[in-house]
Amino acid sequence: MDLLSIIIGLIIGAGAAAVIVSIIFKKGGDKKSQALIEDAKAEAEVLRKEKILQAKEKFLQLKEEHEKVINERERKIADLENRAKQKNESASKQLEEVKRKEIDIDKIRENLTHQLDIVGKKETELEKAHRKQVEQLEVISGLTAEDAKSQLVEALKAEAKTDALAHIKDIVDEAKINANKEARKIVVQTIQRVATEQAVENSVSVFNIESDEIKGRIIGREGRNIRALEAATGVEIIVDDTPEAIILSCFDPVRREIARLSLHQLVTDGRIHPARIEEVVKKTKKQLEEEIIEVGKRTTIDLGIHGLHPELIRMVGRMKYRSSYGQNLLQHSREVANLCATMASELGLNAKLAKRAGLLHDIGKVPDDEPELPHAILGMKIAEKYKEKPDICNAIGAHHDEIEMTTIISPIVQVCDAISGARPGARREIMESYIQRIKDLENIGMTYPGVEQAYAIQAGRELRVIVESGKVTDAEADTMSFELAQKIQTEMTYPGQVKVTVIREKRAVNYAK
Known part of the structure; x- marks a missing residue:
C-alpha cells in the first residue's frame, strides 16, 4: 500500500508540474509557447498513463507473491496440524493399549496368586505326607533319615569308585599298549634309518716305521731325542722289540695325534734333533688346530647346521680326538644328532633344532680348561655363553638329569644319547669290569x-x-x-x-x- 501511495503522489506531482508550466507559459502569451504547452501536456498524460500501468503491474506482481507466501504458510500450518493430530491419535491408541495390557496383567497376577496359593497348600500337604512316611520308615528300619542317607551315600561312593577304577584301569592299559606300540615304532624307525661306525678307539697309537734302524735315530744320543719329543708333546713314546712299530701312549688323543704327525714328518725329513723336534711339534700343533676347525666346519655342513659360533665349531672339531668308553665322541655326537632329527620329525617337532641340540649335547667334554663340573652342566654353560637358544641349552644340561627338563627336545636328546651309547658295538669295556x-x-x-x-x-x-x-x-x-x-x-x-x-x-x- 505504501508503494501505491508513492505512485499516486508521483502522478499528482506530474499533473501539478504541467499546470505550473502552463501557467508560466500563459504569461508569455505567444502561440509557440501554447503549442509547446500542449505537447508537454500530451507527453505528461502519456507518461502518467505509463506510470499508472507500471504501478498496477508492480502492484499485481507484489500481490501475487504475497498470496503465494500466505498460501505456503497456510499449507505448512495445515501439515503441522495434521501431524499433531496423527500423533495425538497414535498416543491415544498406545495409551488405550497400555491400559488394556495393564488390565490383562492384573488378571494374570490374580490368577498366578491363586495358583501359588494352591501350590503352597499342596506342598504343605506333600511335606506332611513325606514327613509321615519318613517317620514310618524310621520306625520300621530302626534308622534315622540322616543315618540312612549316609549309608546310601557311602554305598554309592564305593560303587562309583569301583566303576571309576575299572574304567581308569582299562583306559591306562589301553594307553600303555598304544603308547608302547607307538614308542617302539618311532624308536625302531629312528634306529633303522641311522647307521654309524663301531668304535675301536683306545689310549695308544701305533706308529709304523720302515726299519728298526730308525728307532735308534728317534731315541738319539743318550735318549735326548725321545726325551725332547716326550717333553714337547706330553706323550709317552714306547720303543721296544715290536718289529717296525713304535707305541705312542697318552690319554689325550689330541696330544697323541700331534706326536704321531710330528714323528711322521721327522722320519720323512730325516733331520731328528731336539731343536728340529720342537720346531716340528710347534708347526704340527698349528696344523692340527686348523684341521680341527676344518673338521668342525665340515661336520656342521654335513649335518646342515648353520649359524654356530666359531668357538663351538672348533669344539665340535676337537670331538674327533675324544672318546667315551671307547666310542669316538664326534661319531657319537653325529649319530645322536641324526637320531634326534629323525625322532623329532616322527613326532612332528622342529628337526633342525633337535639335530643342533644332539650335536652339541656332549660339548662339555672338550673344553680347553676342563673345570670340575659335570660335562652336561659345563656344556650348558658354554652354549649359554655363545648365545644358543634356551631350548638347546636345557637339552644339553638335562641329558643326564643334572637339571630339570623344561622343553620337549630335552627327553629326545636324552633318549637318543642312550640309544647311541647302548647299541651293540658302540662302546667297549674291559672284560673284568663287565663281569x-x-x-x-x-x-x-x-x-x-x-x-x-x-x-x-x-x-x-x-x-x-x-x-x-x-x-x-x-x-x-x-x-x-x-x-x-x-x-x-x-x-x-x-x-x-x-x-x-x-x-x-x-x-x-x-x-x-
Whole structure:
C-alpha cells in the first residue's frame, strides 16, 4: 500500500508540474509557447498513463507473491496440524493399549496368586505326607533319615569308585599298549634309518716305521731325542722289540695325534734333533688346530647346521680326538644328532633344532680348561655363553638329569644319547669290569628278603628277581621292583638302562604214586 501511495503522489506531482508550466507559459502569451504547452501536456498524460500501468503491474506482481507466501504458510500450518493430530491419535491408541495390557496383567497376577496359593497348600500337604512316611520308615528300619542317607551315600561312593577304577584301569592299559606300540615304532624307525661306525678307539697309537734302524735315530744320543719329543708333546713314546712299530701312549688323543704327525714328518725329513723336534711339534700343533676347525666346519655342513659360533665349531672339531668308553665322541655326537632329527620329525617337532641340540649335547667334554663340573652342566654353560637358544641349552644340561627338563627336545636328546651309547658295538669295556658289573647287579638283587634267585640277563640290560610267593605279597613285589631300580640307579654305573623284573608265582606240586 505504501508503494501505491508513492505512485499516486508521483502522478499528482506530474499533473501539478504541467499546470505550473502552463501557467508560466500563459504569461508569455505567444502561440509557440501554447503549442509547446500542449505537447508537454500530451507527453505528461502519456507518461502518467505509463506510470499508472507500471504501478498496477508492480502492484499485481507484489500481490501475487504475497498470496503465494500466505498460501505456503497456510499449507505448512495445515501439515503441522495434521501431524499433531496423527500423533495425538497414535498416543491415544498406545495409551488405550497400555491400559488394556495393564488390565490383562492384573488378571494374570490374580490368577498366578491363586495358583501359588494352591501350590503352597499342596506342598504343605506333600511335606506332611513325606514327613509321615519318613517317620514310618524310621520306625520300621530302626534308622534315622540322616543315618540312612549316609549309608546310601557311602554305598554309592564305593560303587562309583569301583566303576571309576575299572574304567581308569582299562583306559591306562589301553594307553600303555598304544603308547608302547607307538614308542617302539618311532624308536625302531629312528634306529633303522641311522647307521654309524663301531668304535675301536683306545689310549695308544701305533706308529709304523720302515726299519728298526730308525728307532735308534728317534731315541738319539743318550735318549735326548725321545726325551725332547716326550717333553714337547706330553706323550709317552714306547720303543721296544715290536718289529717296525713304535707305541705312542697318552690319554689325550689330541696330544697323541700331534706326536704321531710330528714323528711322521721327522722320519720323512730325516733331520731328528731336539731343536728340529720342537720346531716340528710347534708347526704340527698349528696344523692340527686348523684341521680341527676344518673338521668342525665340515661336520656342521654335513649335518646342515648353520649359524654356530666359531668357538663351538672348533669344539665340535676337537670331538674327533675324544672318546667315551671307547666310542669316538664326534661319531657319537653325529649319530645322536641324526637320531634326534629323525625322532623329532616322527613326532612332528622342529628337526633342525633337535639335530643342533644332539650335536652339541656332549660339548662339555672338550673344553680347553676342563673345570670340575659335570660335562652336561659345563656344556650348558658354554652354549649359554655363545648365545644358543634356551631350548638347546636345557637339552644339553638335562641329558643326564643334572637339571630339570623344561622343553620337549630335552627327553629326545636324552633318549637318543642312550640309544647311541647302548647299541651293540658302540662302546667297549674291559672284560673284568663287565663281569664285575654283572655280579654286582645280581648281588644287589639277592640283598632283599624272600628272594630265591637273581639273574642278570641280556648283557646286564635286565635283572630278573624270583621271589618266594609265601614270603612276598604282590604289593611287596611292586615295592621291591621300584626299590631295586632306585638302588641300581644310585649305586651302579652302566650305559643305557636296566630293566628290573620281580617274578612271584604260586606253584602247587604233588606226586601220584
